[in-house]
Amino acid sequence: MNNDELNKTASQTAEHFDEHCFVSGHTACAGCGQSLAARLVADVAGKNLMVVNATGCLEVFSTKAPETAWGIPWVHSLFENAAAVASGVEAALRVTGQIDKVRVIAQGGDGGTADIGLQALSGMLERGHDVLYVCYDNEAYMNTGIQRSGLTPLNTNTTTSPIGSNSSGNPKFKKPLLEICAAHKIPYAASASVGYPQDLQKKVKRALDTRGPKFIHVHVPCPLGWAAEPSLTLEIAKLAVACGLFPLVEYEYGKVTKVFKIGAVKPVADYIKLQGRFKHLAKNQEALSALQKVADQNIEYYGLK
Amino acid sequence: MKQFIEGSWAMAYAAKLCRPQVVSAYPITPQTHIVEHMAEFVASGELAAESVNVESEHSAASLVLGAQATGVRTFTATSSQGLFLMQEVVFNIAGMRLPVMMVCANRAISAPINIWNDQQDSIALRDAGWVQLYAENNQEALDLIIAGYKIGENPKIMLPIMVCVDGFILTHGMETVDMPTQEEVDKFLPKYNPPYKLDVENPMSLGLLGDPTVYLENRYALHKTLEEVIPEINKVGAEYKKAFGRDSIRLVEEYKLDDAEIALVAMGSVCGSIKDVVDQERAKGAKVGMLKIVSYRPFPGEAIKKALAKVSCVGILDKNISLGAAGAVYTEINSLMAGQNKKVSGFVAGLGGRDITPQTIQEIIKTTKNEVNACKFIGLNKELLWDEFRV
Numbered sequence: 252m253n254n255d256e257l258n259k260t261a262s263q264t265a266e267h268f269d270e271h272c273f274v275s276g277h278t279a280c281a282g283c284g285q286s287l288a289a290r291l292v293a294d295v296a297g298k299n300l301m302v303v304n305a306t307g308c309l310e311v312f313s314t315k316a317p318e319t320a321w322g323i324p325w326v327h328s329l330f331e332n333a334a335a336v337a338s339g340v341e342a343a344l345r346v347t348g349q350i351d352k353v354r355v356i357a358q359g360g361d362g363g364t365a366d367i368g369l370q371a372l373s374g375m376l377e378r379g380h381d382v383l384y385v386c387y388d389n390e391a392y393m394n395t396g397i398q399r400s401g402l403t404p405l406n407t408n409t410t411t412s413p414i415g416s417n418s419s420g421n422p423k424f425k426k427p428l429l430e431i432c433a434a435h436k437i438p439y440a441a442s443a444s445v446g447y448p449q450d451l452q453k454k455v456k457r458a459l460d461t462r463g464p465k466f467i468h469v470h471v472p473c474p475l476g477w478a479a480e481p482s483l484t485l486e487i488a489k490l491a492v493a494c495g496l497f498p499l500v501e502y503e504y505g506k507v508t509k510v511f512k513i514g515a516v517k518p519v520a521d522y523i524k525l526q527g528r529f530k531h532l533a534k535n536q537e538a539l540s541a542l543q544k545v546a547d548q549n550i551e552y553y554g555l556k
Numbered sequence: 557m558k559q560f561i562e563g564s565w566a567m568a569y570a571a572k573l574c575r576p577q578v579v580s581a582y583p584i585t586p587q588t589h590i591v592e593h594m595a596e597f598v599a600s601g602e603l604a605a606e607s608v609n610v611e612s613e614h615s616a617a618s619l620v621l622g623a624q625a626t627g628v629r630t631f632t633a634t635s636s637q638g639l640f641l642m643q644e645v646v647f648n649i650a651g652m653r654l655p656v657m658m659v660c661a662n663r664a665i666s667a668p669i670n671i672w673n674d675q676q677d678s679i680a681l682r683d684a685g686w687v688q689l690y691a692e693n694n695q696e697a698l699d700l701i702i703a704g705y706k707i708g709e710n711p712k713i714m715l716p717i718m719v720c721v722d723g724f725i726l727t728h729g730m731e732t733v734d735m736p737t738q739e740e741v742d743k744f745l746p747k748y749n750p751p752y753k754l755d756v757e758n759p760m761s762l763g764l765l766g767d768p769t770v771y772l773e774n775r776y777a778l779h780k781t782l783e784e785v786i787p788e789i790n791k792v793g794a795e796y797k798k799a800f801g802r803d804s805i806r807l808v809e810e811y812k813l814d815d816a817e818i819a820l821v822a823m824g825s826v827c828g829s830i831k832d833v834v835d836q837e838r839a840k841g842a843k844v845g846m847l848k849i850v851s852y853r854p855f856p857g858e859a860i861k862k863a864l865a866k867v868s869c870v871g872i873l874d875k876n877i878s879l880g881a882a883g884a885v886y887t888e889i890n891s892l893m894a895g896q897n898k899k900v901s902g903f904v905a906g907l908g909g910r911d912i913t914p915q916t917i918q919e920i921i922k923t924t925k926n927e928v929n930a931c932k933f934i935g936l937n938k939e940l941l942w943d944e945f946r947v
Contacts, residue, residue, distance in 0.1 A: 268759075298756060298759075299756050300756070301626070301754050301756070303622065310765070311765055314761050314763075314764045314765055315764065315765045315767060316764040316765060316766050316767070316770050317764075317770070319760075319761035319764065321759070321761050322759055323756065323759045324754035324755055324756060324759045324760065324761075325754075325759070325760075325761040325762070326622070326625050326754055326761070326762040326763050327761075327762070327763035327764070328618060328621055328622070328645070328648050328652070328763055329618070329644055329645065329648055331614070332614060332615065332618035332621075332645065334615075335610065335614070335615035335618035335619050335622070336618045336619070336621055336622035336625075337622060338608065338610070338615070338618075338619050338622065339578060339580070339608075339618065339619035339620060339621060339622025339623035339624075339625075339626070339630075340622040340623065340625065340626045340754060341622075342578045342580075342606040342608055342619065342622075342623050343577065343578055343606075343622070343623040343624075343626035343627065343628040344626060345606055346577045346578060346604070346605060346606045346628060347577065347626075347627070347628060352756075353756055370611060370612060370614075370615075371611070371612075371614070371615050371618065373611065374610055374611035374612070374615050377611070378608065378609070378610075
């Protein structure tokens with residue numbers, strides 16, 4: 252049964268959750284890219300869904316006892332173990348004969364996925380659990396106050412990679428998380444952006460209709476951590492794609508099968524000028540060029556033009 | 557049916573009889589034989605379960621957490637460093653009120669790295685909110701696993717159970733064990749039917765953020781439930797005795813304490829050696845007895861007080877130490893005995909697999925009678941100590 256057919260069999264839940272399984276009323280910041288993306292993902296999945304959430308903003312702002320914004324079975328355990336907990340949920344569904352009727356999504360932020368949770372994620376992918384892991388990447392530890400993560404871009408000003416006379420921000424390149432996941436030769440791995448909701452939902456649907464382990468890396472601007480206007484979340488997300496810093500690609504069994512062509516490539520300068528975390532680059536040509544080079548290399552590597 | 561078998565096999569067999577549906581563990585000596593046997597049961601079709609080989613103990617504990625939250629019975633086992641890697645998940649499982657069953661093959665903690673037995677690993681996790689039961693022999697280990705599931709899964713309890721067995725001494729030791737039949741266990745242990753689980757028909761959120769307005773009450777409820785486990789152990793113990801004929805599910809075991817003047821207190825396999833020495837000393841006319849603690853968490857304070865009411869000297873043998881303080885069991889019993897005009901001493905022995913011989917136990921009895929010590933190490937090789945430590 253594909254996901255659409257499955258959704259027709261869904262049981263009725265509280266009226267409050269009729270339209271969406273992840274609803275408003277939570278305490279996310281205005282313009283939060285992650286909350287938008289999480290709803291887009293949950294909407295595709297429908298009600299025959301179990302969600303395992305890593306510790307992080309999404310967990311904190313959506314499930315402060317005694318309230319919850321989730322109308323589907325949802326569980327949170329710890330920071331780094333969402334993939335392992337989801338493996339257990341999947342094993343239980345398999346052994347009780349429910350695996351064909353219920354989809355499992357594990358989700359976490361960039362730190363919970365690419366740093367502290369990478370081992371558990373690799374284990375889940377290697378073992379072949381029928382789980383979709385979604386990483387909402389806002390490029391730093393936002394829940395603890397904007398500390399640098401392995402997915403923070405080069406030369407980003409964060410609270411643990413601050414700019415100074417000896418620093419132009421984060422000195423490291425963004426970890427190639429999607430490539431790492433795809434290298435497990437899983438059936439489906441993709442990147443998506445909250446700036447392109449239809450593309451994101453198409454990829455989620457594709458993933459949920461694929462059996463085995465799946466991974467989707469979603470770029471989600473964080474107005475607070477990026478020092479950006481909350482009303483510009485989608486525009487900034489689109490610019491990240493348009494400048495080549497966040498390529499939208501799809502992998503099947505370890506091979507790139509599709510890329511989102513950019514067309515008119517925008518300079519990185521257009522993307523960063525809307526964000527306080529890159530403000531220092533306006534006066535630091537060398538650091539800006541280094542970041543532009545990352546975008547250029549992405550465009551060349553994936554053939555985005 | 558009585559069988560002469562390896563401890564790990566008896567424990568795995570006990571777990572198998574309880575029909576866990578998801579089993580996950582990570583290899584660590586001396587626990588490995590248990591999960592190897594579980595994998596064999598699944599491979600041969602004797603156990604209808606998902607056996608998942610994970611990449612770490614952290615994920616093993618997380619995986620059984622996820623499966624248990626989805627409404628199935630689970631089993632895991634670990635030891636020493638593995639238990640420590642699981643630590644945050646261990647606390648999390650208790651806080652989420654998931655009755656996971658774990659066997660801990662007790663082993664020393666690094667550094668120095670040491671694969672041999674003491675009880676430092678599980679003792680260090682005593683505050684996690686798990687029921688901790690210590691087995692003296694492999695029969696008890698089997699019994700505690702079967703009864704442990706029943707205690708933890710009671711809808712009014714819903715707490716995880718750690719059955720602690722001395723690594724190598726029990727896990728690799730061969731003993732005669734009376735193995736129950738599947739029918740007997742099915743009759744004793746009802747199907748797992750949790751009051752809450754992940755279910756698309758009845759969606760709920762588990763593992764919520766508890767802010768300062770609710771956290772204290774959560775921890776209080778966990779504590780009070782652990783206290784309720786004390787009568788529950790007695791209740792399930794009586795049921796177990798009726799079903800299987802053995803009196804092994806209990807808070808403590810008293811051994812020749814009726815007229816004793818000196819009592820030794822211990823947990824786990826060393827209690828068997830102590831019983832032998834008690835018999836030898838009694839043959840010589842000494843009024844010695846022993847108190848074995850089976851349930852360390854919850855801590856059965858009243859039962860211990862009652863058992864030790866008449867003795868004048870108490871010697872507590874700890875196979876663990878809270879470095880810079882004293883042995884854990886000593887600390888708690890010494891506080892129970894306050895104002896009772898007894899000589900209470902604490903002894904640390906057997907760390908890292910050092911043999912506890914009849915001579916070690918005799919020395920503890922003698923010292924308990926003649927001195928008062930909070931934390932006396934027994935069996936030190938003075939040749940290996942720095943000069944200033946040779947006292």
